[in-house]
Amino acid sequence: MARVLALDFGKVRTGIAVTDELQIIASGLTTVNTKELIPFLKNYISEENVECFVVGEPKQMDATASESEALIIPFLQKLSKAIPNVPVVRVDERFTSKMAFQSMIDGGMKKKQRKNKALVDEISATLILQSYLSSK
Template identity: 60%
Template sequence: MARIIAIDYGTKRTGIAITDELQMIASGLITVETKTLMDFLTKYLAEENVETMVLGEPKRMSGEASQVEEHILSFRESVEKKFPTLKIIRQDERFTSKMAFQTMIDGGLGKKKRRNKALVDQISATIILQDYLYNL
């Protein structure tokens, strides 16, 4: 089987998570600067067998799209052009940052490490991917 990759897209940083080949376990992979995201994906997808991308869909409590959605749509179009065989799924990501922060507290990380926004983004991507796998 091929892996599934998840993206917690941000205008500055993007968290990335990946499954194992059996698509059972979601693990944080890396957080990259968004300006280098396509370069990272090009290299990673050339080296790994990935069939699906789960792209976080940030919504407001009202259900409306958040401000970053226009950037995400542009990113999605770029991915679809560059990787036409990659299946792209959108996954609601409301509360993932709060859940990621709580996960860090529950895991015993100190205040200094909890301020690491890159780690929060990576954990958020993992939560997005876990939610997707749970609902398969």
């Protein structure tokens, strides 16, 4: 089987999570500067077999698209041109940042560590990926 790679897309940086080859466990991989995201993904898929990209879909409480979606759509268009053979699946990402932050608190992380926004993004990507795996 191939891995599934999830993205918590952001204007500045993007959190990335990945499954194991059996698609059982979702783990944080890294956080990448968004400007370097497509080259990073191209390099990653040259080394690993990836079944699909799971990209968070930010929504408002009433299920309408959030303002962030305006940044994601152009990225998805670039991604499909750059890596056309890997499909993209969208997953509702409401509350993932808050859940990531809470999991950091629950895990006993110190306040200084919780201020690391890159880590919050990586954990958010992991939550998005776990949501995808649970829905399969």
